[in-house]
Amino acid sequence: MTTPTIEDLSEEINSRYEQSFPSQQENRTNPNTEIYSSVQRKFHGKITENPNFGISYSSPKESFKTERRVAVLIGDNHMNKDLAVDQYQLLKGLYTDEDLFLSSSFNEGKTSAESAYPTIPEGLSEAQIINDIRTERMAQETAVLYTLRSKVESASIPYLAYNPESLSQAEDLDIMLGKLISISTGIAATVPDAEHKVFKGLSFEVHKLNLMKLAYEHGSLEHEFYALLGSRIKDMTSKLGYDEALQRRIAEATIETVETFSDANRDQDPTSWQNKYHQAPRMLDNAQTEKLYEQIFNNTQELTLKTRNQRMADMFAQTEPGTRTMIVGANHYSKKVDGKSLIDRLEEKGIPVIVIEGTKL
Amino acid sequence: MIGPTGKNPNDDFFTDLGKTPKANKPNQDHHGSSQPNAINAGKWLDEAKSFLQLDSRKAKVDFVLSLINSGSST
Numbered sequence: 001m002t003t004p005t006i007e008d009l010s011e012e013i014n015s016r017y018e019q020s021f022p023s024q025q026e027n028r029t030n031p032n033t034e035i036y037s038s039v040q041r042k043f044h045g046k047i048t049e050n051p052n053f054g055i056s057y058s059s060p061k062e063s064f065k066t067e068r069r070v071a072v073l074i075g076d077n078h079m080n081k082d083l084a085v086d087q088y089q090l091l092k093g094l095y096t097d098e099d100l101f102l103s104s105s106f107n108e109g110k111t112s113a114e115s116a117y118p119t120i121p122e123g124l125s126e127a128q129i130i131n132d133i134r135t136e137r138m139a140q141e142t143a144v145l146y147t148l149r150s151k152v153e154s155a156s157i158p159y160l161a162y163n164p165e166s167l168s169q170a171e172d173l174d175i176m177l178g179k180l181i182s183i184s185t186g187i188a189a190t191v192p193d194a195e196h197k198v199f200k201g202l203s204f205e206v207h208k209l210n211l212m213k214l215a216y217e218h219g220s221l222e223h224e225f226y227a228l229l230g231s232r233i234k235d236m237t238s239k240l241g242y243d244e245a246l247q248r249r250i251a252e253a254t255i256e257t258v259e260t261f262s263d264a265n266r267d268q269d270p271t272s273w274q275n276k277y278h279q280a281p282r283m284l285d286n287a288q289t290e291k292l293y294e295q296i297f298n299n300t301q302e303l304t305l306k307t308r309n310q311r312m313a314d315m316f317a318q319t320e321p322g323t324r325t326m327i328v329g330a331n332h333y334s335k336k337v338d339g340k341s342l343i344d345r346l347e348e349k350g351i352p353v354i355v356i357e358g359t360k361l
Numbered sequence: 362m363i364g365p366t367g368k369n370p371n372d373d374f375f376t377d378l379g380k381t382p383k384a385n386k387p388n389q390d391h392h393g394s395s396q397p398n399a400i401n402a403g404k405w406l407d408e409a410k411s412f413l414q415l416d417s418r419k420a421k422v423d424f425v426l427s428l429i430n431s432g433s434s435t
Contacts (some may be wrong), residue, residue: 002400003400003405003428004400004402004405006428008401008402009406009428011402012403012406013402013406039387059411105383221417223406223409223413223415223424224406226415226421226425227425227428228408229425230424230425230427230429233425233428233429234428234429244430247429248429248430251428252422252425252426254417255421255425256418259421
């Protein structure tokens, strides 16, 4: 049986995805952009008034004062659902504040809001939106986009467009896949988080994958989704040195996990996927498990904390001047890979950074 | 899904996969080796979309396994 090469297939699917979901980035010139010193003063004033958040960092260098590109990073930990709701309220407040003149924002990569946005039913109430954020059916930025774009007249609204970051579809999936395989092969449930911190935020990855699946379905790209999933599983399990019989078992179990979660998400029934997660039979021996851990760790380092950070910084640098927010996992700005965190990468491009973090434990 | 002939039309897709014409340009894997049997990705996907219905979990699994079984390389 003949199939395309994995790289050709990944490239083709990426191109089809981009055609179906072209970036909504308007990148228009915001006539009200302000210099960093003014943005810094305003944010300090506004965040001080908010008991749920504090500013943990703002670039101190004197030379940044007159910069008009500013990155406002809002720290996320993917585990705290109250924080996610607070972030939604915070962003809503920031984007309807006529004193701030924010420009269009960025997305860390939880399937771009622009592609997830059309998959959301019309007419959701505020309570439903908050419930969807709590259950990770909707990302915070997507919820703000949904709530504000058509309903609120404000100076910032024309610039409210959450732009996707520039990871390819294959790269985005590769980041999720190791963790997904750890679930489907029965490893994740047997390893305490305390011992393997890589598994923290596991449900975040699965939710993210489901958002990706919904977007592909919405774009009539169902075959492309499964082809991408299959080819990336093949790529990863081949590189791990697993034999073809094991590759097949992993592929089958992983599709089963994706489908179980998708059904559970649709039916708002978290127990069925949790059962799946806890009851999946373990199919990797210790050596194979260690290889998978290593792969997950490497992907986190290389794709999440290096490639993704570099491309995030590039995007901030390449767009029109303005103050842009981004909800981003705290590891991006607190951990350094090759001596650099996201803050370092932004600042070396001349972009000052303000970091906002939740104050609740 | 069972077609009018009484067999699963997805089976035809997998059977016919190997008969698909080869791509014009040879593909290369990461090690630089030629993949003369690899077919054009766009054409392969278009054929999959035409012939293969992903209307059951089994069909989805079969489709994914077709990529595992084929010996696709990077």
